[in-house]
Amino acid sequence: MAYIVSGFSVGLLVGVTGVGGGSLMTPLLVFLFGFKPAVAVGTDLLFAAITKTGGVWVHHGKHNSVEWKIVALLALGSLPCALGTLYLLKQLHETGKEISGVITYSLGIALILTACALLVRSVLMHRAQKAGLIDDDHSNEANAARFxxxxAPATVLTGMVLGVLVTLSSVGAGALGTVALLFLYPKMTTLKVVGTDLAHAIPLTAVAGLGHLGIGNVDVTLLASLLVGSLPGIWIGSHLSAKIPERFLRPVLATVLLLIGLKFVSQ
Incomplete structure (x- = not known):
């Protein structure tokens, strides 16, 4: 029951703030329930892959807000790097070496970067909208690109970094991915940035999550309980988001994630 309530609470926050569940769920599983960092990361990755899928159907089907060429470029970098990272983790696991330390430190770094990304993202979105350069039809993404x-190589490189970071920590596919796209493609609409980042996050978290499942870092019972609680939480949170001022909630959330990240790094 406690897992279901936790899933609901995290889903609620995700719905209200738009922050990825990994930056909230993984620390919760480690500190509140005492799960090993590797199990928390692996379980959360599959949790993210499942919960994000519905969002992509909405963005692609209803809003047509996914730039699939950019998704492909990101995946070209992220998926091979995710598989390479999983291979290294499996080798370390099979040789009896402790991987919790690597995952814990990576999780701390990812949370600190996510906290910074939360503070920067609103500024970048505001500038992009204020510039008046955004156009709903960008069939040629090169016209909207900074470099x-x-x-193309810059997008692939971004995917590579996300592939390693997300596989090690389950954090970064949301906030960091969004900020990276806002920086790389400043003329892309906010809706397309969110939709494209979400579409890339699904294969990345699915590959990384299934890899952790193969290593033995996924608690299936925990995953099911979190899903039961989170889905209604996300639905309610998304409806509450318009009523809660984001400019107050986001800095508070960023501060909490920063403190948690520093705690992980210092362990």
Whole structure:
């Protein structure tokens, strides 16, 4: 029951703030319920892959807000790096070496970066909207890219970084991915940024989560309980989001994540 309540609470916060569940769920599982960091990360990755799928159907089907070419470029970097990271983790696990320390430190770094991303994201979105350069039809993404001819390699490189970080920590596919896209493609609409980041997060978290499942880092019972609680929480939170001022909630959340991240790094 406690897991269901926790899933509901995290889902509620995700719905209200739009912050990825990994940055909230993984520390909760470690500190409140005492799960090993590796199990918390693996379980949360599959949790994220399942809960994000519905969001992509909405963005692609209803809003047509997914830039699939950019998703492909991100995945070109992230998926091979995720598989490579999983291979290294499996080798360490099979040789009896403790991987919790690596995962704990990576989780701390990811949370600190996410906290910074939360503070930067609103500024970048506001500037993009205020610039008046955003157009709903960008069939040629190169026109919207910051680095012009280098936008493709820069996007692949961003995917590589996300692939390693998300696989090690389950954190970063949401907030960090969004900030990276806002920086790389400043003329892309906010709706397309969110939809594209979400579409990329699903295969990345699915591959990383299934890899952790193969290593033995997923608690299936915990996963089911979290899903039962989180889905209604996300639905309620998304309806409450318009009533709660984001400018107050986001800095508080960023501060909490920063403190948790520092605690993980210092362990």
């Amino acid at each position: 012009r001819r280098l936008h």
